Amino acid sequence: MNRKSAVSDILKQKIKGLKCRECGKLYPPVALHVCEFCFGPLEVDYNYDEIKRHISHERIENGPKSLWRYADLLPVEGYPTVGLYAGLTPLIEAKNLGTELGLNRLYIKNDTVNHPTLSFKDRVVAIAITRAKELGFSAVACASTGNLANSVAAHAAEARLQCYVFIPGDLEAGKILGSLIYAPTVIAVNGNYDDVNRLCSEVAGEYNWGFVNINIRPYYAEGSKTLAFETAEQLGWRAPDHVVVPVASGSLLTKIWKGFNELKMLGLIESVPTRVNGAQAEGCSPVATAFKEGRDFIKPVKPKTIAKSIAIGNPADGYYALKAVHESKGAFDTATDGETIEGIKLLARTEGIFAETAGGVTIAVLKKLAMNGLIPKDDTVVAYVTGNGLKTQEAVINAVGDVVRIEPSMDSFEKTLSIKK
Amino acid sequence: MANFKIRISFPEDKIKEPLIYQIGHEFKVVTNIRRADVREKTGWVELELTGEAAEIEKAVESLKAKGVKVEPIERNIIE
Numbered sequence: 186m187n188r189k190s191a192v193s194d195i196l197k198q199k200i201k202g203l204k205c206r207e208c209g210k211l212y213p214p215v216a217l218h219v220c221e222f223c224f225g226p227l228e229v230d231y232n233y234d235e236i237k238r239h240i241s242h243e244r245i246e247n248g249p250k251s252l253w254r255y256a257d258l259l260p261v262e263g264y265p266t267v268g269l270y271a272g273l274t275p276l277i278e279a280k281n282l283g284t285e286l287g288l289n290r291l292y293i294k295n296d297t298v299n300h301p302t303l304s305f306k307d308r309v310v311a312i313a314i315t316r317a318k319e320l321g322f323s324a325v326a327c328a329s330t331g332n333l334a335n336s337v338a339a340h341a342a343e344a345r346l347q348c349y350v351f352i353p354g355d356l357e358a359g360k361i362l363g364s365l366i367y368a369p370t371v372i373a374v375n376g377n378y379d380d381v382n383r384l385c386s387e388v389a390g391e392y393n394w395g396f397v398n399i400n401i402r403p404y405y406a407e408g409s410k411t412l413a414f415e416t417a418e419q420l421g422w423r424a425p426d427h428v429v430v431p432v433a434s435g436s437l438l439t440k441i442w443k444g445f446n447e448l449k450m451l452g453l454i455e456s457v458p459t460r461v462n463g464a465q466a467e468g469c470s471p472v473a474t475a476f477k478e479g480r481d482f483i484k485p486v487k488p489k490t491i492a493k494s495i496a497i498g499n500p501a502d503g504y505y506a507l508k509a510v511h512e513s514k515g516a517f518d519t520a521t522d523g524e525t526i527e528g529i530k531l532l533a534r535t536e537g538i539f540a541e542t543a544g545g546v547t548i549a550v551l552k553k554l555a556m557n558g559l560i561p562k563d564d565t566v567v568a569y570v571t572g573n574g575l576k577t578q579e580a581v582i583n584a585v586g587d588v589v590r591i592e593p594s595m596d597s598f599e600k601t602l603s604i605k606k
Numbered sequence: 607m608a609n610f611k612i613r614i615s616f617p618e619d620k621i622k623e624p625l626i627y628q629i630g631h632e633f634k635v636v637t638n639i640r641r642a643d644v645r646e647k648t649g650w651v652e653l654e655l656t657g658e659a660a661e662i663e664k665a666v667e668s669l670k671a672k673g674v675k676v677e678p679i680e681r682n683i684i685e
Binding site: 222224383 | 608609611615640641643650662666675678679681682683
């Protein structure tokens, strides 16, 4: 695809700069993520008046068949240069799963087939690396044990950028194969999880790299809004009554809520009736626990769950995710490891979609919310399944049954299977 | 000179201790509080440390040894 043909034309004045979420102080649109005054997180500040003058259903629908059709609401200033095929994943009407759960209008947003690395991280990284190139970085980096690393390494390879991936020193070799194949520099840091965290923050402060989830984070995080944009468009330009979203850093949920509200503000949908529901693994549920206990702050936890892709014990955007769930009158719930595995199996058995563990958590929580009457049966519900099950096969390897073994004869076949002709 | 932004979370039994004052005396670091919320049973402080990288790392280790949780301002970076 020609880079320019990836979007119809670019709005030059759509980004005003960065703005502190806490004190409102304004900054130019550079690689900066923390307010120098109050240390609050920075967010992209858009020129919505300018965007509103140009954006329309038609303009979006005539755009590329990727998340770049929403370029007017994404924080890049030029034409996209990398990740041109990310997003616009299927919104599947999940009739079989809906029947099992007693939900008549259930949809699955299937990011297990995102391009190129089969998780929703391809959305945020497509934006982050395009922006990192615009900002002039020749090297990008991330700290990750899985999906983010895979996606950054793949996009950096496509963009011909140097790439550094930091991982905890005790991570199993198999976990990093999906990143190593793209030939980044993978740095295994001896020490525990906290040590790796601290080192990455120090490195990001000292080196002139585009650290996608540190100094590029304000741009990176905006990519998650495209899940809301696509959902609304795929539902015929309306927001669903409920969404169920896995919560790790809390950024995904926060941005989905923001995405629906942006569409309403710009007149692209009429209303946002959406209740935003958060799903966490029981073994790492700092945000769900704060919600249940009625707290407005997050107590960090030590993760212990098979859902490692969402095991973030002290989430950067936990507070904002909590706020979004409250604002939307949604709820939180959690899934045990056993329920997570059952969730993966249920989605696979009913809809033919093999999700990773985060998807299992989402489906398990969807089930609980439906059983508890928090999602009425005729409401339109969208569950976000964010990563491919082929990446976490170890989670279900002992839970999928075994083959039926027979001798190479019709007799053995018929006797073993007892199938009538 | 390096500059490092951290978030310290206090458990209830550490709230009364002058830990920030202590690391300012024990190590060659300048401490600068930017944001804080300290309540009866819990609290957090967001703090800037300026000094040589090795001194900052020692100050962080010392805070941890004193029984508080210390994380970079970004909290969990590994995703």
